[in-house]
Amino acid sequence: MAKLVYEYILVRYGELTTKGKNKNEFIKMLANNMKLALSNYPDLVFERTRDHIYIHLNGTNPDEITPTLKNIFGIRSFSKTLKVENNIEAIVKAGKDIMEGKKGTFKVITKRANKKFEIRSDNVNRMVAGEVLKNYGPVLKVDVHNPDYKLIVEIREKNTYLMAETILGAQGFPVGVGGKAMLMLSGGIDSPVAGFLTMKRGVEIECIHYASMPYTSLASLNKVKELARLISVYQGQIKLHIIPFTNTQMEIYRVCDESYVITMMRRMMYRLAQRLAEKNKCLAIVNGESIGQVASQTLESMAAISEVADMPVIRPCATLDKLEIIDLAKQIKTYETSILPYEDCCTIFTPKNPVIRPKKDKCRWYEEKYDFEPFLQEALENVETVIIGPYTRFDDSEDIF
Numbered sequence: 001m002a003k004l005v006y007e008y009i010l011v012r013y014g015e016l017t018t019k020g021k022n023k024n025e026f027i028k029m030l031a032n033n034m035k036l037a038l039s040n041y042p043d044l045v046f047e048r049t050r051d052h053i054y055i056h057l058n059g060t061n062p063d064e065i066t067p068t069l070k071n072i073f074g075i076r077s078f079s080k081t082l083k084v085e086n087n088i089e090a091i092v093k094a095g096k097d098i099m100e101g102k103k104g105t106f107k108v109i110t111k112r113a114n115k116k117f118e119i120r121s122d123n124v125n126r127m128v129a130g131e132v133l134k135n136y137g138p139v140l141k142v143d144v145h146n147p148d149y150k151l152i153v154e155i156r157e158k159n160t161y162l163m164a165e166t167i168l169g170a171q172g173f174p175v176g177v178g179g180k181a182m183l184m185l186s187g188g189i190d191s192p193v194a195g196f197l198t199m200k201r202g203v204e205i206e207c208i209h210y211a212s213m214p215y216t217s218l219a220s221l222n223k224v225k226e227l228a229r230l231i232s233v234y235q236g237q238i239k240l241h242i243i244p245f246t247n248t249q250m251e252i253y254r255v256c257d258e259s260y261v262i263t264m265m266r267r268m269m270y271r272l273a274q275r276l277a278e279k280n281k282c283l284a285i286v287n288g289e290s291i292g293q294v295a296s297q298t299l300e301s302m303a304a305i306s307e308v309a310d311m312p313v314i315r316p317c318a319t320l321d322k323l324e325i326i327d328l329a330k331q332i333k334t335y336e337t338s339i340l341p342y343e344d345c346c347t348i349f350t351p352k353n354p355v356i357r358p359k360k361d362k363c364r365w366y367e368e369k370y371d372f373e374p375f376l377q378e379a380l381e382n383v384e385t386v387i388i389g390p391y392t393r394f395d396d397s398e399d400i401f
Contacts (some may be wrong), residue, residue: 002262004097007083009069010163011053014076014171024179027053030174036236037068044053055350066167071233073200079152082162088119088127091160095128095151096135098164100323103139104148106132106164111216112155118208120214124153124390173202175235180204181284181314182277184269185228185240187220187342190288190317192227192334197316199234207238207281208273210245220342230334237389241276244382246268249373262296263358264366266305271376274309284312290325291318300357307360 011034013027018257031048034055038044040062045056049210055065061079069078082098099106108129119127128151130143154161185207195205209224225240232238234307246266252264273285289297296305306313317325329335 002080006057006080007161008057008081008200009055009065009078010076010081011055011078011169012067013052014074014169014173018143023050026074027218028179029177029383030072033072033074034069036233036320037072037233038065045072045082059256068233069169070167071170072172072174073170073172073202074335075233076171077166079163079166080233084160084162086114086117086134086158086160090126091124091153091155091162092131094160094162095153096131097138098162099136099151101166102136102149102315105141105143105146106149107142107144107147108132108151108153109137110153110155114155114157119334124155128153128250167178170200170234172200175199175202176204178202179283180206180281181286182186182273182280182282182333183194183207184273184285184287185209185224186288187227187338187340188288189322189329189335189338190290190293190325191229192288192332192338193328194286194314194316196234196328196332196334198314199231203284203286204235205238205286206277206282207240208276209240209242210269210272211242212249213244214247215246217225217342222394223266223337223340223342223390224395225386225392225394226337227334229390229392230337231332232388232392233390237387239280240386240388242282242384242386243272243276244272245272248372251370251372251375251376256366259353259355260358260362260366263301263304263363266301267308267363267367268297268372268376270305270309270313272379274311275376277311282311284314285309286316288325289315290320290322293322296354298356299357304360304363317330346380 027048031046031053034045034053041060043058043060045058047054047056069075082094084094095108108125110124112121132140133142149164152162178201179391181198181203183191183197183205184196185191198205205226211221221242228238228240248268249265252261252268256264270285277285289302292298326335329338
């Protein structure tokens with residue numbers, strides 16, 4: 001048999017099907033995200049309807065774009081689809097062809113939108129199933145309750161469309177429908193996962209990274225860029241803001257009790273994140289904090305640290321244990337990069353005995369007695385912003401791998 005030529009891909013929506021009056025806006029955003037993600041394929045044409053998006057392939061190999069579609073939030077599932085003329089001989093042959101090489105159980109489901117078609121849906125089901133069984137009976141059997149394959153036959157006004165495989169998408173909401181947030185991206189395991197979970201809820205992210213040159217290496221910075229690249233596949237591209245943090249850290253170490261260094265450092269990080277977020281029209285701060293995981297992530301520490309931020313702070317990993325976070329990191333392919341042995345600004349300045357129940361009054365006292373504002377202003381004036389996409393390559397001389 002000649003290789004099947006699929007006419008289009010049918011895309012089914014995820015949670016956005018429940019959104020009522022916002023549905024059209026969500027569908028439009030999803031279609032735009034798909035166009036951006038598939039911009040390297042100029043022959044594709046996107047057709048929006050209330051229930052599906054149809055990608056007209058126009059000769060594009062559907063297997064080439066399948067990996068990209070799997071990573072687009074807002075897609076529940078999608079199917080490669082065959083187009084034939086509206087006559088029963090062509091439909092039966094296409095049903096047979098599309099099931100060739102498959103094993104297991106199947107069920108034929110005919111949807112006869114074109115009521116002028118002379119054969120009723122039940123009869124089409126029987127005719128197609130009969131032809132499949134006649135040719136592949138030893139390896140394919142009918143199961144109307146729990147089939148491995150649902151062979152769907154859609155008889156429309158001008159043509160009939162057939163599909164037999166459903167490929168799961170990333171679910172969630174289209175990125176952008178929930179506004180924009182600033183992700184505090186370290187080189188660890190948790191923050192990329194937090195970014196992924198935030199994007200899944202339809203929120204676009206930008207990233208802020210605190211660099212402590214020369215105490216951290218170029219390889220450490222490239223590691224963070226690579227993490228940004230790996231999660232950029234879920235929204236097309238990501239802005240990464242690299243903020244110099246060394247002078248602020250050194251001042252904190254100079255004037256603060258060692259046990260309060262991490263708490264005060266995190267407060268300064270939040271202040272910088274909020275200012276950068278406001279400048280870039282972000283509505284919230286996101287980070288990878290998980291309750292109780294380290295000294296700065298007890299509830300008392302979170303309360304003392306986040307009091308300096310006026311905007312919402314989203315912690316998608318807050319109630320996950322480390323193994324759950326690691327599983328997600330492996331799923332989104334950031335884990336192997338996250339565990340590369342390059343220190344970040346937090347790990348190189350970690351005190352021996354950090355306070356786990358910091359007092360807000362003491363934190364405020366430090367900030368009233370010592371003026372950290374010039375250091376924050378200097379950091380903000382020297383931010384470097386880079387735009388990173390799935391195909392970005394880093395040419396720096398020190399290779400993280």
